[in-house]
Structures are given as structure tokens and as C-alpha cells.
Amino acid sequence: MATSTNLFEQIALDLQVHGVSIQSLDLNEPALLTLTERLAHLSQQDFYKAGIGRQEEHMKNSQIRRDKIHWLDTNNAQEALFLSYMQDLKIYLNRRLFLGLFSYECHFAHYEPGAFYKKHLDAFKGETNRILSTVLYLNPDWQSSDGGELALYDPNDHSKVLQIVTPNFGTLVTFLSDEFPHEVLPAKKARYSIAGWFRVNTSVGGHIDPPQ
Incomplete structure (x- = not known):
């Protein structure tokens, strides 16, 4: 497996050429292992039903998505280690690609058997500050027959599947x-991941967005 610097460089190259990168972290990476430990200590009461949109537009629609989530923050040492790792990635990508990334937010996502997230975009041009989306999978011994794949669609033809992950x-x-555009296909057993977004700063008139 590549070191984090080599991994970050490969991600940067992929984004520059293709706009998407699919890589594997070193399975001994502390930031990855600590997420497994953290997940083992979270109960189902620590997760809540995910919604769609932000703030006053936030709503829940089980016809679109059926995952449950738990936001990460720096108050927990295990979560903080992963957030620090992604902070390093942010710094690298800013230096390498001049993206102006300002902050990163993420949550655990739990998909129960049969749960899904229909095709969607994480951002719309000119309407949000999400620049890069990330998904990190936390499913040891996952089999192809277990389902739960991520389907990525062609930016120029939203009906064409570009990649199945x-x-x-x-x-x-x-x-x-x-x-x-992307979607999460139904799985046959519990499926866990970290879903996250790098944002740029769109603060205006003293209103901080994204919040720190």
C-alpha cells in the first residue's frame, strides 16, 4: 500500500484528469483502524435517520434515502484522528490543485439491509460550497454478492453508469x-461508511458558512 503522501498525490492526479479517484488506504493506517474501534463503541441510539438538504430545507424522505448517520467531531479522540488525516489531505489538494478548500465535514453512514440512497448530486453548480465528496468504506470481508455498491454516473449522461464501487x-x-451523480444500491447486510465533503468558504456579512 502507498504512504499517505503517495496516496494523496494519486488522488490529486485522478481528480485533475478524471474528476474522480478510487484508492485504497493502507489497512494499517491508524486513521482507518481507529474508525473501526469507534464504530464498535457506537450504539444504534447514536445514529439517527438522515435527511435531505440543509437547515430550513432539511427534510426526511424514505423514498430517496434510508441510511442513518452519526456526525464526526473533534470532541472524540478517535473521530479527531480521522478528521486530522482528512485535514492533511485538504492541505495537500489545496497546494497541488489550488482548490481553495476551507473545511471538511463527515458522518458515519449506516445502511441496514435493503436500505439505499437514490441517484443524486451532492452539489449544484453555483448553489453550494461543497467542492469534493468523499466516501470511505468500513466493511471487512465484504463479498460482491452482498450488494451495497456505489454507482457513479457519467457527468455528461446521467443515465450511463461510469463505475460501480x-x-x-x-x-x-x-x-x-x-x-x-451517484447512488447507493441496496445491500443484503449492514453496510458502514464515512461520507464527507470538502467545502469552500462562502461566508458573507458575518454569517459563517460553513460553520467551524
Whole structure:
């Protein structure tokens, strides 16, 4: 497996050329292993039903998505280690690609058997500050027959599947938020991941967005 610097460089190259990157973290990477430990200590009461949209537009629609989530923050040492790792990636991508990334937010996503997330974009051009989306999978011994794949669609033809990603442990997917429609296909057993977004700063008139 590549070191984090080599991994970050490969992600940068992929994004520059293709707009999407699918890589595997070193399975001994502490930031990855600590997420497994953290997940083992979370109960189902620590997860809540995910919604759609932000703030006053936030709503829940089980016809679109049926995952449950738990947001990460720096108050927990295990979560903080992963957030620090992604901070390093942010710094690298800013230096390498001049993206102006300002902050990163993410949550655990739990898909129960049969749960899904219909095709969607994480951002719409000119309407949000999400620039890059990331998904890190936390499913040891996942089999192709277990389902739960991530389907990435062609930016120029939203009916054409560009890539199918099996949610294997340690797989990290990074893509342009406003370019790639994607969906989570139903799985036959519990499926876990970290879904996250790098944002730019769109603060105006003292209103901080994204919040720090």
C-alpha cells in the first residue's frame, strides 16, 4: 500500500484528469483502524435517520434515502484522528490543485439491509460550497454478492453508469461534488461508511458558512 503522501498525490492526479479517484488506504493506517474501534463503541441510539438538504430545507424522505448517520467531531479522540488525516489531505489538494478548500465535514453512514440512497448530486453548480465528496468504506470481508455498491454516473449522461464501487474496507472514493451523480444500491447486510465533503468558504456579512 502507498504512504499517505503517495496516496494523496494519486488522488490529486485522478481528480485533475478524471474528476474522480478510487484508492485504497493502507489497512494499517491508524486513521482507518481507529474508525473501526469507534464504530464498535457506537450504539444504534447514536445514529439517527438522515435527511435531505440543509437547515430550513432539511427534510426526511424514505423514498430517496434510508441510511442513518452519526456526525464526526473533534470532541472524540478517535473521530479527531480521522478528521486530522482528512485535514492533511485538504492541505495537500489545496497546494497541488489550488482548490481553495476551507473545511471538511463527515458522518458515519449506516445502511441496514435493503436500505439505499437514490441517484443524486451532492452539489449544484453555483448553489453550494461543497467542492469534493468523499466516501470511505468500513466493511471487512465484504463479498460482491452482498450488494451495497456505489454507482457513479457519467457527468455528461446521467443515465450511463461510469463505475460501480464495491464497499470494501479501506476503499476511499473522492469526486467532484457537482459533477458526478451517484447512488447507493441496496445491500443484503449492514453496510458502514464515512461520507464527507470538502467545502469552500462562502461566508458573507458575518454569517459563517460553513460553520467551524
